[in-house]
Amino acid sequence: MRNKLSWFSAPYVVWMALFTVAPVILVVIYAFTAVPPAEGFTLDNFLRMKEFAVVFARSFRLALIATFICLLIGYPLSYFLAKEGPSFQKIAMVLIMLPMWMNFLLRTYAWMSILENNGFLNRMFAALGIIDLGNLINGGLNSLCASLNEGVLAWLNARLGTALLLSTDRATDMTYFRMLYTQGAVVLGMVYNYLPFMILPIYSVIIKLDNSLLEAARDLGASSARVFRKVIFPLSLPGVLSGVTMVFVPSVSTFAISKMLGGGTKLLLGDLIELQFLGGAYNPYLGSAISLVMMVIVVVCMYVMNRFGEGEEQAVVL
């Protein structure tokens, strides 16, 4: 009874076996294998994991922040976009997708040159007089600017409850906002690169919402705010869940972004794993173990989230 056309899926099955299933099996085997010259099965690789607790925490924290910011930007954007006319929607969609047609590394390099100490942003700040390069070097307005700088940061940190954004290690002459090679820059890179993955699923769910559902809610007496809270938002949760998944998973495992925008001093999980395979700390056994732990944590997170969302709607396909 099987469809004869199913043979056409054979290439993909082979592909998947070779490049998805086999590597995962290899990772599992390596993770439980002792580092030479020792041999055989071991849990040592996992026992070493507590050394990297800081890295795990940092990765998950940054990825969570990036995901949250994406959601904060992406949801209202998708929502209002879905209400616009079709031609406006098309143009907006192209604009949202446009950066994705460029290479990921190129985009990130572009951010480097924008955030650099004498990059685009700092020059613009100088031109606008927000920071005065000349005077700062003279030390004349040094104190004023430093307090301004600190004021801005204190405000940001108070608002966001973090100490992450635009952290300025003012070790040397404070002649610029130090933006590149901060954790804020890493978060920015994640948000910039993965924002479309948040927008698209949410947008596609909202655009498909049956207008008569909203009319029914209005008809039953609900105000606009109530219609949103009780109908639109719960029904868009599947989009939110898949958006969150699609931003969080690549964010938590990224290494290029943290390397380029974070300066590679404060390691993220991706960097750590890369180091084990390509870097000086060559230890594929440990690298596999870290990968495995990360995968398990991500899968558990996603599972829990989908279960949480199931109450409202059907589970989201990862």
Add this chain to the structure above:
Amino acid sequence: MPKELIRLSNCTMAFDDEVVLDNINLYINDKEFLTLLGPSGCGKTTTLRIIGGFQMPTSGDVFFDGVRINSVPPHKRAVNTVFQKYALFPHLNVYENIAFGLRVPRVEEQKNEMGKVLSRRKVKLSEKEIDQRVMEMLEVVNLRGFEKRRVTSLSGGQQQRVAIARALVNKPKVLLLDEPLGALDLKLRKDMQNELKRIQKAMEITFIYVTHDQEEALAMSDTVVVMDGGKIQQIGTPEDIYNEPKNAFVADFIGESNILDGIMRSDGVVEIFNRQFACLDSGFEKDEPVDVVIRPEDVDIVPENEGQLKGTVTNVTFKGMQYDIIVDFYGFKWLIQTTDLSPVGSRIGIKIDPDGIHIMKKSQYSGMFGDYSSYSEEYEEISDAAYEPGEDGQEDGDEK
């Protein structure tokens, strides 16, 4: 003396120069079952949406209980709607769908003797009250025991009942129903027709019902409003509409009709095919050209030599209760319903009693309907103005 509840006065609706409603004047009485009947694109759904508050008429006024409500939003009208495809909230179970309207906080105003608003406060119903009202509604629509079910797991008929319960739970004065039975199969549709009628009687509220199904309209309504081309063609009781259609459109749309050209020779005498027939109509000019409607069931078949008209049977269809036969009279084909079989090719005569002949003034619809010469197995659909190829009882043309 019935009390007037809703009045549409000179309502016109246009979308980008396309006139959907053309100067509608209509009043609806309290506790009445009124049906807006017409083919797709006739403006019936638009009329309903104007009453519901989802659309504002381009010009004209809407009154509710004597108060102009043109710009009152839907959630502030004492009107609730049962939507075409039910529009149940898929993320809520049956209970929560019905409770939706009850959970909305109401604003309660305290006024002094002068009617001035002293204070406003939001009032929420207690869970106990909500529970009681929901259970009451479940009882009304016969869905006891379904509270915890997901609405997506219900059959079409059950979903329909939930939609009705949800709309009724706020005790509206008027319930608007937009082709609510369109998606159900025939048997279920018949059951639901009775059900709706029963609910309307039990709740003692006004129902405004939109449909393109004339049988449904005749079976359920106190008043039928026949619409076409954004205009009201006729308003009346089902009997009036069927027995005394105002023009060829109504005659054709409601039931089957043979519509012929005739000339009024005098009061009570009409000439068809150069033969004079007695009829009950009067008040026309002498020799005025008219449209004559003869219902297929009002024709008696007699031996050829006894007939007022003589013709040849060209087609016979067995319909269960009767045969539908097509008879050729001098090139004009009639539909006649009879319980006696007259085989194809046989010559027959017919007789028509005076009360079987209805005279209508000539209108823009004259000559468009009532000839069964294009008869085929699907003649019902071809002659039915509501029929559009590929359309399955849904009326999308009205929705803008």
